[in-house]
Amino acid sequence: MNSTKIKQFKVEFDNFSYVIICIKTNKVAIVDPSYDASKILEYIISNNLKLQYIIITHYHGDHSNASNQVKNTIPSKIITSKYDGAKLDVDVDITVSDNDQLRLGEVNLKFILTPGHTLGGICIIVDNEAIITGDTLFIGDCGRTDLPGGNIEQMFRTLKEKIIPLPDHLIVYPGHDYGDKPFDTLGNQKRTNKTLLAKNLDEFSKIP
Numbered sequence: 492m493n494s495t496k497i498k499q500f501k502v503e504f505d506n507f508s509y510v511i512i513c514i515k516t517n518k519v520a521i522v523d524p525s526y527d528a529s530k531i532l533e534y535i536i537s538n539n540l541k542l543q544y545i546i547i548t549h550y551h552g553d554h555s556n557a558s559n560q561v562k563n564t565i566p567s568k569i570i571t572s573k574y575d576g577a578k579l580d581v582d583v584d585i586t587v588s589d590n591d592q593l594r595l596g597e598v599n600l601k602f603i604l605t606p607g608h609t610l611g612g613i614c615i616i617v618d619n620e621a622i623i624t625g626d627t628l629f630i631g632d633c634g635r636t637d638l639p640g641g642n643i644e645q646m647f648r649t650l651k652e653k654i655i656p657l658p659d660h661l662i663v664y665p666g667h668d669y670g671d672k673p674f675d676t677l678g679n680q681k682r683t684n685k686t687l688l689a690k691n692l693d694e695f696s697k698i699p
């Protein structure tokens with residue numbers, strides 16, 4: 492990546508939080524701070540990085556429950572979708588809709604609405620280089636649709652209509668470490684991920 496760096500942090504057992512860094516300006520965003528954000532805050536403070544945004548991919552606690560810890564330590568703006576924002580017990584500063592874009596220094600953040608795991612789940616495309624997928628897409632799998640907010644038909648449509656059309660070179664950074672590697676190219680996932688290979692809803696619904 493030219494102007495962007497994405498740092499992956501494993502928290503609790505298998506959750507991933509991320510720091511998106513604009514190398515040219517030192518401006519950063521945290522994605523999905525949860526459980527204990529101390530290490531991430533330490534990383535930001537010790538590297539003199541300037542936190543701008545806290546982005547929450549979806550409202551489940553294991554992706555959001557350290558948001559207030561972060562915001563209380565470093566004033567910053569919380570971003571999420573309107574639907575999932577309404578379910579959070581944090582004050583959301585910016586709500587994003589499908590295809591909204593935002594600058595993080597010189598880095599472009601594009602938000603896509605990806606319902607299925609939750610109605611207001613979002614993925615973040617970073618500088619047309621990477622996509623942070625929350626619990627929409629994992630390495631080798633997709634997010635569960637049987638938890639609160641989930642819908643299997645929406646998930647199938649999201650994968651078919653929103654994820655598969657994206658370019659192969661994007662690096663997929665998932666919300667959990669469930670795969671055989673912590674991240675992968677979307678191209679590899681299109682060739683190997685059973686949930687992206689399902690041809691129709693019937694086939695998709697039978698995936699164990």
Ligand SMILES: [Fe+2]
Binds near residue numbers: 554
């Ligand atoms: Fe979730």
